[in-house]
Amino acid sequence: MAYRTTAKMLERKEARRRVILAAATRLFGQQGYHATTVPMIVAEAGTSTGNFYFYFRNKEDVFAAALSNLGERISAAINDAIAQAPTNPLLHMKAAVEGFVLFLAQNPEEARILIVESSGLSSRLEEIRRTIIASHSRGVENALRLLAPKLPPLEPGVTARCWTGAVYEAVYSWLELPEDKRTPAKAVAEAVARFNLRGIGASPDLL
Amino acid sequence: MAYRTTAKMLERKEARRRVILAAATRLFGQQGYHATTVPMIVAEAGTSTGNFYFYFRNKEDVFAAALSNLGERISAAINDAIAQAPTNPLLHMKAAVEGFVLFLAQNPEEARILIVESSGLSSRLEEIRRTIIASHSRGVENALRLLAPKLPPLEPGVTARCWTGAVYEAVYSWLELPEDKRTPAKAVAEAVARFNLRGIGASPDLL
Amino acid sequence: MAYRTTAKMLERKEARRRVILAAATRLFGQQGYHATTVPMIVAEAGTSTGNFYFYFRNKEDVFAAALSNLGERISAAINDAIAQAPTNPLLHMKAAVEGFVLFLAQNPEEARILIVESSGLSSRLEEIRRTIIASHSRGVENALRLLAPKLPPLEPGVTARCWTGAVYEAVYSWLELPEDKRTPAKAVAEAVARFNLRGIGASPDLL
């Protein structure tokens, strides 16, 4: 008992946790929640079952962690994209869409856990999943309200959902194609952005 | 001669099958594929396990049946809507969206099985599910190609997906709201149609 | 209600029963007791499940019937063979072996139900099965006791079992060969008879 919990140890612990989380995320994305078993995850992560339960309360817990983690990274990606765009609400929205599509396209494995498996998960998980999408939608909804004066009359709630739905479905079907048949991600991103901006009635001269 | 297979008996058999299928559809929609067990289905349908397997090969089989059934009814609903609209490609597209949204809104329980639970299903099921959505998308894609001369330049594949994605997500989130907080279905349908038509660049005067 | 049970009807009933029994025997021989289901039997026999239970108490019952039936036919075949042989105990034994082998070779499908599946059947069935073999053995045992003075000292019980064991295993392995690779049945029969007669120490000049 000569030693205490050192910072180094905490780091290690964190690292270990990340390894497991990454393995889980990968497998969940590839096969879905139910088809992925804890033994599979620990095999992929190079640990043991017992150890898994040291880092996570249960299977649902890792999925939740994977989901939140993805949510944060998506937010970051979107904010990055916005930050690099000129200060203009519509251009911000455009940048957000493109940032989002590009992120998912660059992290296809993880992207799938957002789409793949939706219900049959405990409502807690389903909620997290929907939260990510919903927060995205809410972002759009807020923007729409701000822009309202410059746009034709809209149902902001519905319209925001159309916006996000368009993005997700476009990405999902794109991910379903074999890699050699995919349009370049950039082109997809732009096409989606264009569709959505037109959809909210942003006149071309606003861009 | 009570032992001859009569037409009445065949009807009864069909009826029984439908009862089970309906129960399964309902439960799948409410809880997803994995959370729904065969015992639950038979309890809901008022039959026995054994009898379930008399009518369906296995659990996957009912799900497939439920899905196909839904697919057909959706197609019918859309075609109906189109048939009642004036002969004009854009108005047809508009009618299709509205018909679709309204159908889903009127059959929320079943609608959910299309959305709820996607992967982790056998690839066969996933394929059926995607086929329904994809066939919808393809319909849109074809229409877009026909209308191409009158529309701005588009990526038809991506755009068609945006179109369907917008529809589904709008409906799904709408179904998530408690009934008393829902915008009237009609209004949603119109909002979505408007979003999509604008999204493909259909100038207002084309309508 | 103008009619009573006529002789013709009884015949019919018997005929129906035989059809089911034959179907069952065939399937049991091909696939064994457990792998054969009642639905399979009725399908093969061209009847219905319900009807099956009119003619037989249960599945075990048909198997028992098939077994007894086979036992009787085997006995008949053996007795036939003996009857046609010269009056000489050893030649009778020889004829019995040959008659038996030839019978099984001519009815391979049924032969197998004697060999295939032995335990895991209810002890009642197992008993019937063993009875057929045992009766055969007892016949040999009796013959051996009669011939004792002319033969070297033997353990009649054990020896009789060797005798029957040799016959069964020879036939069984013969039935396992694809038809085009089988030695002619006649040759097998003779080889087995020779082996057995030598086995009991019947000096060549006794034949």
Place this chain on the structure above:
Amino acid sequence: MAYRTTAKMLERKEARRRVILAAATRLFGQQGYHATTVPMIVAEAGTSTGNFYFYFRNKEDVFAAALSNLGERISAAINDAIAQAPTNPLLHMKAAVEGFVLFLAQNPEEARILIVESSGLSSRLEEIRRTIIASHSRGVENALRLLAPKLPPLEPGVTARCWTGAVYEAVYSWLELPEDKRTPAKAVAEAVARFNLRGIGASPDLL
């Protein structure tokens, strides 16, 4: 360092496996394959269902293991017996029969799994079972070909089967007797050997 996989742990694992295997072998021998259920096996072995599947892929797997295990032990017993006999082909064959009979007589429970239950097993199992018997037969067949010059003309294939058939049936019926009515195993072994050697026409002076 209690978490390292130690040699002791491996031993334990092996031991546990053996316990389950032994329980399974016993039950299979007593009741046959189909009548033995996994719950029965685990109860007999003092474990849980889950643990059973940790050690064996499925029920078929244990049966296969039990069968192979038995096959190996039989081979060993036969080889032992041969090794202790004088160097003389016929005496070797005699020793083999006696070794075999004695082994089965000493391990009656297990012996039965070789005899009990033959078809209706997956062809894989049936094959293993037949392989054990067949390998025995082939051994005899080879010996017969070597000895051919000194023996009367024989059909080696058929004769070899007669040989093994005699052995098995003798042992099986012997095992069926209540213990207090059984001839001593040694006597049975000798009687069988005598029957077989005479059967192949080995003249007494060759022994």
Place this chain on the structure above:
DNA sequence: GATGAATGAGGCTTCATTCAT
């Protein structure tokens, strides 16, 4: 007598989770 839909007990197997080492 005939039919086939209905029943339900029970078998095999999976897998999240716990716990002794």
Place this chain on the structure above:
DNA sequence: CATGAATGAAGCCTCATTCAT
């Protein structure tokens, strides 16, 4: 902290048998 054996609830499915028509 790590390991992996152990547990047992629970799911899917089969099939002998019954019963209403």
